[in-house]
Amino acid sequence: MDRVPTGIDGLDELIEGGFPRGRTVLVSGGCGTGKSIFGIQFLYHGAATYNEPGIYVTVDERPETMRQDMLRFGWDIRALEDQGKFVVLDLTGSKTGITSEEKYAMSSEHLDIDLLTLKVMQTASEIGARRIVIDSLPALGFHMKTEEEIRAMILKLAYMIRRSGLTAVLISEVPEQNISSGGPIQFSKYGVEEYVADGVIILHYLGNRVGGVNRTLYIRKMRGTKHSEDIIPLFITERGIKLTTPEEALRI
Numbered sequence: 106m107d108r109v110p111t112g113i114d115g116l117d118e119l120i121e122g123g124f125p126r127g128r129t130v131l132v133s134g135g136c137g138t139g140k141s142i143f144g145i146q147f148l149y150h151g152a153a154t155y156n157e158p159g160i161y162v163t164v165d166e167r168p169e170t171m172r173q174d175m176l177r178f179g180w181d182i183r184a185l186e187d188q189g190k191f192v193v194l195d196l197t198g199s200k201t202g203i204t205s206e207e208k209y210a211m212s213s214e215h216l217d218i219d220l221l222t223l224k225v226m227q228t229a230s231e232i233g234a235r236r237i238v239i240d241s242l243p244a245l246g247f248h249m250k251t252e253e254e255i256r257a258m259i260l261k262l263a264y265m266i267r268r269s270g271l272t273a274v275l276i277s278e279v280p281e282q283n284i285s286s287g288g289p290i291q292f293s294k295y296g297v298e299e300y301v302a303d304g305v306i307i308l309h310y311l312g313n314r315v316g317g318v319n320r321t322l323y324i325r326k327m328r329g330t331k332h333s334e335d336i337i338p339l340f341i342t343e344r345g346i347k348l349t350t351p352e353e354a355l356r357i
């Protein structure tokens with residue numbers, strides 16, 4: 106199987122070399138667990154290191170803030186955009202009603218998933234995209250009235266992505282209490298995301314623990330892949346997300 110190197114330091118060796126090409130991986134976790142950094146790191150290295158252009162669909166965070174924050178990791182997103190290897194598709198207007206100044210933007214209050222699909226396909230063929238990140242599914246569902254509608258949207262989106270051949274990271278959310286409550290474990294907000302995804306990665310924030318491990322990553326599933334089943338310590342360094350073995354983590 107063709108593998109897509111993730112650009113996440115330490116991840117590829119846990120999943121037989123990378124994500125299965127053309128598949129969809131769900132990255133889920135509570136707020137501030139590093140989901141957006143994960144997604145952008147996947148796209149940044151896709152474009153900068155592996156010559157695989159990518160599209161970042163942002164619904165929550167304004168593109169300009171994102172570009173600024175990512176400079177902290179040494180990732181010059183604007184430069185990649187200028188080279189035609191990276192597109193930030195701004196959907197923040199659909200939430201705030203504010204008109205975007207971005208080159209790639211959609212700002213309809215009632216977000217039309219067919220229009221979004223069309224825009225993504227056009228943009229993908231324009232830059233020869235191989236990767237896409239949607240940040241995030243719950244934010245996309247913000248204006249929808251029922252969970253049924255949101256589920257239909259997610260299914261449609263997943264179908265479009267599968268047909269397009271793009272390797273995708275979909276970002277979702279897990280309610281915080283499900284992580285430690287001992288109750289039924291939920292991997293996504295609407296309960297369908299994990300089924301349309303070929304892989305599920307869960308990020309946790311533990312708070313300041315003894316041994317210095319505050320964050321973890323866990324591969325819940327990766328179809329067609331023999332993957333690690335460990336809870337992996339995750340660090341956000343000056344170069345982005347870095348995974349370590351538990352032994353390494355104790356030495357830090």
Ligand SMILES: Nc1ncnc2c1ncn2[C@@H]1O[C@H](COP(=O)(O)OP(=O)(O)OP(=O)(O)O)[C@@H](O)[C@H]1O
Nearest residue numbers: 135136137138139140141142143177178341342343
């Ligand atoms: N330059 C940095 N160095 C170290 N840690 C950072 C840096 N920038 C951000 N972080 C950490 O990463 C967190 C934000 O990560 P990110 O935006 O990816 O989270 P998220 O899971 O997408 O959150 P949300 O649910 O709010 O969208 C911050 O709260 C902070 O703890």
Ligand SMILES: [Mg+2]
Nearest residue numbers: 140141142240
């Ligand atoms: Mg985020």
